[in-house]
Amino acid sequence: MSKQKKCEIKHLHLSFSDLCGGNCLYCPEVRATSNKGDRIMREETFNRILNYVLQSSIKDTLKTITISENGNCFLNKNIINYLRTIRQKLPEVKTIAYINPQGSQRYQEDITKENLLDDIWVNIDTLDKEYNKFLSKIDYLFAFESLEKLVDLRKKYQSNFKIHVLTLTLKKYLDICKKRTGDYPLRLKNNSQFNPKLIKDDYRKVKRKIKPLLSKGDSINRSFIYLWAEYQNIKTPRLNYNCPMLNAFDENIFINPDGKLYLCCYDSNYNLSYGNIKEKSIGELIFSQKRKELIELLKNREYLKIGFPCQYVQLCQREKPTLRAKIISRMKRYSWGKFVVNKLKREI
Numbered sequence: 001m002s003k004q005k006k007c008e009i010k011h012l013h014l015s016f017s018d019l020c021g022g023n024c025l026y027c028p029e030v031r032a033t034s035n036k037g038d039r040i041m042r043e044e045t046f047n048r049i050l051n052y053v054l055q056s057s058i059k060d061t062l063k064t065i066t067i068s069e070n071g072n073c074f075l076n077k078n079i080i081n082y083l084r085t086i087r088q089k090l091p092e093v094k095t096i097a098y099i100n101p102q103g104s105q106r107y108q109e110d111i112t113k114e115n116l117l118d119d120i121w122v123n124i125d126t127l128d129k130e131y132n133k134f135l136s137k138i139d140y141l142f143a144f145e146s147l148e149k150l151v152d153l154r155k156k157y158q159s160n161f162k163i164h165v166l167t168l169t170l171k172k173y174l175d176i177c178k179k180r181t182g183d184y185p186l187r188l189k190n191n192s193q194f195n196p197k198l199i200k201d202d203y204r205k206v207k208r209k210i211k212p213l214l215s216k217g218d219s220i221n222r223s224f225i226y227l228w229a230e231y232q233n234i235k236t237p238r239l240n241y242n243c244p245m246l247n248a249f250d251e252n253i254f255i256n257p258d259g260k261l262y263l264c265c266y267d268s269n270y271n272l273s274y275g276n277i278k279e280k281s282i283g284e285l286i287f288s289q290k291r292k293e294l295i296e297l298l299k300n301r302e303y304l305k306i307g308f309p310c311q312y313v314q315l316c317q318r319e320k321p322t323l324r325a326k327i328i329s330r331m332k333r334y335s336w337g338k339f340v341v342n343k344l345k346r347e348i
């Protein structure tokens with residue numbers, strides 16, 4: 001076995017809830033169905049995690065806590081209390097949430113007034129009613145109104161959290177899916193209303209509408225596209241890829257609502273779990289044999305031995321950057337380049 005790199009946990013990803021009514025096109029249908037325990041994180045589990053962090057060396061290395069892993073965190077009615085506790089006990093740690101507007105509205109005022117989050121991420125994938133039908137059960141006009149409300153509250157309470165909008169357009173998803181799996185998305189295959197020829201890319205339209213709401217430090221970008229929902233389209237798995245999380249394992253811990261630790265955020269059904277904090281401490285689990293063996297198999301590309309989801313490692317890969325993206329990233333290394341890129345962005 002090769003030597004294990006020192007663990008220095010910087011990012012804690014908690015799933016306050018792994019329930020979600022979004023039913024998005026790009027979300028795996030089997031998400032979190034293996035969880036026969038708590039689907040909403042109980043106070044006891046949350047306190048156990050936080051107490052461990054406070055009493056261990058993780059306290060000194062931790063930089064961020066994300067509360068919305070693999071589900072809609074706003075379905076946990078303790079969300080405000082948990083966030084208050086994090087702020088009080090770990091004031092230096094950045095708090096991050098991906099907002100699903102379903103259920104978030106009633107908490108927005110407290111979050112904003114008390115500055116409980118530092119970064120809020122929100123997906124607005126379209127503002128077109130027809131495309132919305134194929135993309136998600138979340139009404140994007142409702143998502144847009146929710147964003148407007150958040151912006152108003154931020155102004156009212158002079159809060160300083162940043163808003164980051166991600167847009168995953170239907171057209172882009174279809175193109176990438178077709179290119180990399182040879183087929184259209186699984187959730188659309190039997191949809192008689194779906195006609196790929198009629199779908200256009202609406203990223204610029206979405207961006208134009210959202211940009212005026214955003215302030216300095218906020219952002220709107222296309223979302224990266226992973227095809228974790230499309231594994232059933234893969235006939236012959238291709239295993240000659242590296243696991244893209246290899247360098248992230250020693251800095252990230254993922255914990256589901258029941259207290260299970262798992263390796264990777266693409267593992268939406270906890271197949272890569274290496275134990276539960278109800279049975280062992282976080283420290284014991286991080287240094288457990290099971291976790292070491294899993295990482296070793298991933299390093300050696302022995303994906304078939306692990307099975308699902310790693311046997312579909314080809315779907316975990318980010319798409320290669322376009323020539324345009326490569327040029328922009330090169331330009332951004334210089335101050336003149338940053339100036340030009342920002343100017344062009346403002347004019348789009």
Ligand code: SF4
Binds near residue numbers: 246313
């Ligand atoms: S190969 Fe496995 S561990 Fe690596 S990113 Fe994919 S699902 Fe996660």
